[in-house]
Amino acid sequence: MMSPGGVSPLDETREDLLREASIEAEASGREKAHDESGPMRSLLVFSLGSEGFAVDLAHVRMVLRPGRIEGVSGAAPEVIGLMNHQGEVLCVLDLRRILGTGKEKVSTSGMGEKFIVVIQHGGKEAGFLVDAVRDVTELPASSVHPVLDSVDPSRARLFEGTVTCGGQFVGLLSPSACMNP
Amino acid sequence: MRRAVRRPAVAVGVHEPVTTGSVDLLLVDDGTALRGYDCRDVVRVEEVPARAGSTGGYLLRLGRLGPSREVACREVIVSVALTAREIRPVPPALRDRMTGEMPWAVGITERGICLLY
Numbered sequence: 001m002m003s004p005g006g007v008s009p010l011d012e013t014r015e016d017l018l019r020e021a022s023i024e025a026e027a028s029g030r031e032k033a034h035d036e037s038g039p040m041r042s043l044l045v046f047s048l049g050s051e052g053f054a055v056d057l058a059h060v061r062m063v064l065r066p067g068r069i070e071g072v073s074g075a076a077p078e079v080i081g082l083m084n085h086q087g088e089v090l091c092v093l094d095l096r097r098i099l100g101t102g103k104e105k106v107s108t109s110g111m112g113e114k115f116i117v118v119i120q121h122g123g124k125e126a127g128f129l130v131d132a133v134r135d136v137t138e139l140p141a142s143s144v145h146p147v148l149d150s151v152d153p154s155r156a157r158l159f160e161g162t163v164t165c166g167g168q169f170v171g172l173l174s175p176s177a178c179m180n181p
Numbered sequence: 182m183r184r185a186v187r188r189p190a191v192a193v194g195v196h197e198p199v200t201t202g203s204v205d206l207l208l209v210d211d212g213t214a215l216r217g218y219d220c221r222d223v224v225r226v227e228e229v230p231a232r233a234g235s236t237g238g239y240l241l242r243l244g245r246l247g248p249s250r251e252v253a254c255r256e257v258i259v260s261v262a263l264t265a266r267e268i269r270p271v272p273p274a275l276r277d278r279m280t281g282e283m284p285w286a287v288g289i290t291e292r293g294i295c296l297l298y
Contacts, residue, residue, distance in 0.1 A: 070294040073213040076278035081214075082287065082294045089287045089294060091272040126274035181278055 039141045043172065045165050046117060046130040048096055052170035053130075054137075054163060059175040061118040061125065063133055066092070066111040076181060080106050080129060083116070092116055095128040098178055100155055121175035128178065137165055144172055203262040206288065208295060209241065209254040215295035217288050220260055222246040229253070252298075263288045268297070 042057035069081040069092055078097040083090045094106050106129065116127035144161040151159075160172045206217035207226075224242040231237030241252040267289045276283065284296035 068293065070215065071213045072275065072279075072296065073211050073216075074279055074281045075275060076280075079275060079278050082272070082275065084289055084294055087289070089269045089272055089289070091275040091278075093274065093278075124273045124277075126272070179274060 040138050041141050041144070042136060042138050043163065043165070044117065044133065045135045045137055045170060046115070046133045048099070048101060048131050051101070052134065052165065052168050053095075053099075053173055054165065054170045055117065055119060055173045055175060056160075057136060059119050059121050061120045064116045064118065064127065066114055066116055066129065069111070077105075078181075083127065090116075090118065090125070090127045092127040092129060093178075095130055095178070098128075099158060119175050119179065121179050124179050126179060135165065139163055139165075147171075203264045204268075205260055205262050206295075206297065207241070207260050208258040208290065208292060209239070209252075210256040210258055211253075212255045215258070215290070215293055216252075216254070216284075217261075217263075217290075217295045217297045218243060218252070219246065219297075224249075226257060258292060261288075261290050261292075263290065271296075 043054040044057050044060050044063075045052060045054045047053070064085060067083050067085065069083045071081045072079055078094045080092040080094050083092050096106075111129070113131075115130050115133050117130055117133070118125060118127045144163050146161050147156045147159045148162070158171075158174055158177045160174045162169050163172050164170075205220040207220050207223055209216050209218065218241060222243050222245050224245050227240045227242065229237050229240050236255070238253060238255045239257050241254060241257075243250050243252060269287045269289065271284055271287055282298060284298050286297045288295045288297050
């Protein structure tokens with residue numbers, strides 16, 4: 001049945017619901033802003049094996065699939081090699097080795113499923129090989145907790161802190177520490 | 182009255198200005214990576230026969246332009262001419278992680294990326 005104005009009761013109900021929903025959303029946004037006052041940080045969350053890690057998106061230049069990587073003789077063990085990405089020579093590093101979670105040499109054959117996260121910091125740029133890219137998340141800067149005292153100092157220097165993403169603790173990497181040996 | 186004519190950015194039939202300079206490199210495989218040596222610096226290339234426990238390869242005697250040195254490699258691949266377009270600086274992230282002889286640049290060839298010494 002249509003009202004004299006040509007609007008059906010169904011449309012009226014929908015409009016009411018949408019109005020209420022927008023009021024609710026606005027209120028929840030205000031609440032959220034109140035809770036998460038302070039600067040926000042955008043993080044790229046990725047995984048190495050079962051462990052999760054994050055890096056500030058401000059330092060991430062791009063995420064690539066590994067192409068042909070050429071070995072380099074006389075380089076540190078964490079150097080996987082050099083990759084030609086659209087005429088740009090990129091140094092690809094094994095993040096697992098940098099973090100000390102793996103000592104085995106990365107085989108270039110099974111690399112197709114992985115990702116290279118290209119990080120820029122202090123005028124330097126390098127690609128870090130990771131197993132999977134999970135998410136891009138925005139968190140209040142205040143939610144970054146300091147690294148636990150129990151973590152080995154040589155490993156702790158590689159992290160800015162820890163954050164909770166998707167119910168899991170992930171280590172927030174320090175781009176500067178990861179970039180410089 | 183003469184009218185101003187806007188010149189096209191790239192004139193038809195006229196090549197883009199390019200760097201005409203190039204460097205001839207001897208491309209070798211050291212077993213792990215490709216290396217490029219300035220052909221003008223190569224004094225001699227000697228074949229090293231395989232012996233018990235070693236696979237053999239080649240010995241590059243260098244020093245026509247710079248200090249004398251010898252470099253062992255597994256294979257001498259080809260000589261290539263690289264222009265400035267195919268030469269890039271060594272990525273600082275790699276430079277920081279290298280020991281021993283430091284390459285002066287990185288070359289992009291059809292065979293792959295090579296370090297230039």
